[in-house]
Amino acid sequence: MTQYKAPRGTHDIYGQMALALEELDKISRAVFRKRNFKEIKTPMFEDVALFTRSIGEATDIVEKEMYVFEDRKGRKLALRPEGTASLVRAYIEHRLDIEEPMGKFFYCGDMFRYERPQAGRYREFLQMGAEYLGNSNPNADVEIILLAKEILSTLNINDVVIHINSLGCQNCRPMFRQKLVNYFSSIQDLCEDCKRRLEKNPLRLLDCKIDSQKFQNIPTMQVCLCEDCKNHFKRVQSLLKTVDCDYFVDDKLVRGLDYYTRTVFEVRSKVIGSQDAICAGGRYDNLVKELGGQQIPSVGFALGSERVLMAAQNAGFFNKLPKNDIIFIALADSELFDEAFKFANNLILNKNNIKQKLNLQDNIVVEGPFLNKSLKLQFKLADKIEASKTILFGKTEFDNGKIIIKDMKTHQQQEVSI
Ligand SMILES: [Zn+2]
Ligand SMILES: [Zn+2]
The missing domain is CATH 3.40.50.800 (Anticodon-binding domain)
Known part of the structure; x- marks a missing residue:
């Protein structure tokens, strides 16, 4: 008899892990609702163009990791690799700018990426996140950062560092981009990926794992920020201080998606024993317009449930799971x-x-x-x-x-x- 196994990169969730996941779901929903964020459920697959358009063509997700297929009528679809694009699509499609004027939403669900499987990373994984649409003020950025921090701290994950950076706007980013192109062009023997990205998306070179040792004194966005972006970033920092939230300004932080503008952030945790983020997000002021909506400045974050639970387990959260008699x-x-x-x-x-x-x-x-x-x-x-x-x-x-x-x-x- 054939012994069937779960496909490579997928996993079955049972026992303690299933309980912990249920608890994470409950906890995060409570945290979202306290700040008046409302749930949106979107389909697990969408028109593939929605993702290429929003995430960007020269990104790992679009180039290598999407599950793309044709349905029986020849429609090109993709299993969703992340949640923001679908949420924004739903927001535009149902005119939620009118129906839900506060513009605060959250989502939880399965995402799909064809990645090399490793600890806590799967090809089908659970992700939850929040998006704050229609608020251009720095307090929206801070509220999103606080949401992420609050969920983690309810899971016992307090040993975290919040890395923040600003990627500027349409006015000031081109200058940074040009500086990067000039800088990277002078470096010998870039890897194949980087050579290609240099033209399409030079920011992506900053997180190349192969070439990173060759990079020294990389130009930073900080010196290129326009007056408005500079003030926005300053205000984000002063508000974080106001609510006693520690952070670290990390000018190497760029994030892998094209749509980010101004604030980007990552929450890193030592308990998971790596430099990888357990939670990340940022501002995307042009995405809604890019996808056919109005100019709706927005900011959001997402976290991978499996990876967060790995960190939570190391932090002793599983011992606190509710136990019935x-x-x-x-x-x-x-x-x-x-x-x-x-x-x-x-x-x-x-x-x-x-x-x-x-x-x-x-x-x-x-x-x-x-x-x-x-x-x-x-x-x-x-x-x-x-x-x-x-x-x-x-x-x-x-x-x-x-x-x-x-x-x-x-x-x-x-x-x-x-
Ligand atoms: Zn700017
Ligand atoms: Zn490279």
């Missing part, structure tokens, strides 16, 4: 199965406040009863699933209207009338 219904006599089955159901529905009468917590989990298992095996099972109590149905006791409640830790048991 499991009550195991055991059967000493199979004749009593129907009675026990009914009792279990009543317990789940809390009929006649039975939980309170038996001194059980409200959020208990009920397991059992089972037929055709010896009592010994039933207790073994109860131990294996770490049941806190076992409720035992025995013939003699039941005939007297009683059940036995056994505490699995102290091994104390008591008879209780039902």
Whole structure:
């Protein structure tokens, strides 16, 4: 028989990880809602042109990592590699600038990128993010940074450094671009990718992993910023200080997507043991217009759930996952199965406040009863699933209207009338 396996780069989520993911979902939704961000769900695939247009042609995502396919009618589609493009498309399509004037949205869902699999990086991965559309002021940038920080800190990830930079605007970025082209043109033996990027997207050379040692005294955006961009970046920093949020101005930070303008940021964490960001974002003042909407300056961030949970696990978050009390219904006599089955159901529905009468917590989990298992095996099972109590149905006791409640830790048991 063929043994089927999950496709390379994908993974199954179960056990502790599934629980942690559920918790991350709950926590982040609560954080988003507190700041009045509202959820948008968009399709997992879109017109491929939406992504080439927004992410940019000379990017790794578009060049190498997208899952592109044709449907039966020959439409060229792509599995979404990120969330912002779809969200902006939905925003324009449904005129959400009118319907949702605050322009604050969040999303969670599966994204797809054909990347080399490595720890915490998958070809199908979960991502969540927020976008703040229609606010050009620096406080929107700061609010997005604070959202990201808040989610991480609720997951115990406090050991983080927030790297920020400004990439300027349409007016001042061309000067930086030209400086970069001049600088990189003078460097010998650039890798093939960089040679190609030098014409299309020179900013991308800054995060080339092959050539980075050859680069010294690279021109920085800081000296090229126009007056407006400079003020915007200053204000972002002063607001971060106002709310006691530490940051680090990192002029090498450029981010891989074309659409960013002005503020970009990455949150890096030592607990994950690498230089990679666990969460990143930035401002994109021209994207909405670029995709057919109006001039709507915006800013957003995204985080990869699997990678964030890796960091959260190292930070001890998994020990804090909520744990329910499991009550195991055991059967000493199979004749009593129907009675026990009914009792279990009543317990789940809390009929006649039975939980309170038996001194059980409200959020208990009920397991059992089972037929055709010896009592010994039933207790073994109860131990294996770490049941806190076992409720035992025995013939003699039941005939007297009683059940036995056994505490699995102290091994104390008591008879209780039902
Ligand atoms: Zn500028
Ligand atoms: Zn290179």
